Amino acid sequence: MVKPDISVIVVGVSQGGLEALGILLEALPLEFEKSIIIVQHRAADSDSYLSEHLNLISPLQVKEAQDKEPILPGVAYVAPADYHLLVEKQGTLSLSDDERVNYTRPAIDVLFDSAADCYGPRLMGVVLTGNNSDGARGLKTIKDLGGTTVIQDPEDAQVPAMPLAAQAITQIDHTLSLVGIAKLLSNL
Template sequence: MIVIGASAGAVEALSHILPALPADFPYAVLIVVHIPSDPRSHLASLFAGRCNLRVKEAEDKEPLSPGTIYFAPSDYHLLAESDYRLSLSSDEPVRYSRPSIDVLFESAADAFGDDLTGLILTGSNSDGAKGLRAICDAGGIALVQTPDTADAHEMPLAALKACPGARSLSLSEIPAALNSLHSR
């Protein structure tokens, strides 16, 4: 499984990464983007026509399906469960965010340990740093967008500080890194 967190500048960053994943990509990809608490997010529909993989908004208790990109819905935390299902929570915001990147990353680290890759992209707060640390501690792979290639560098900087062993990659290098997971 791959978990991705992004905030300010997310659409542009994800537009470089998600369409580059091949149709036979064998992993589920769970994404949290800080979005306003509108009744409906348009991220899944925005990316559905651009990607080789199935793209959808996550639903509560939905089974994970390889080769599918799941976006956290507006105003819900997205969690990964050890029974290969997703769950949604309306618990309090974390660092002013619901959905929270830390909530997704920590739940995925607990559920999948070293079978997990976490990626922090552009953003202007520290959400995701603690979660990426949990992925590192569980033996997973930690990737971070190089701060100077991010629209907002605060989130990548916080992630690198929390997880010094994370691999820092430019936006143009990230698709190849994710595809190399597929070729292993």
């Protein structure tokens, strides 16, 4: 069976994320047409600096996700602090303040599970630098439902624990540096 084109990329990142997301999003081309949905672990009371900063340096529009917002091509959405971010079948985003998962809200697994459920083989999941194991189980769900799995090369990651945890339980399709991941996305 021919694999359908990837239409959405979900990204999970923790410690070292500001820098890693900066490198990744800065390197994407202006004409990039996929949607990117990002969970970055951060303090519950942090403001929207992260998305504003990334929006300035990336050719893509980067914005904090709002509830029931439609997922558009060429836009990167960042989960707001203290809310889980989920994908709905209608192609919209929804937020939840359900309990923490893996001690964190937003949790990468919550985003990855819901996105895998909606997009199946049209989804790519990317786990970047971080000092915990959130995202590992979610990446496995993505793989189980036919999606493509990517981790940041642990040697390239500021903190390798998160990509290593993902690699330990899931078959990884691409292990790449941040620059390599940007290239992979650009060629989708």
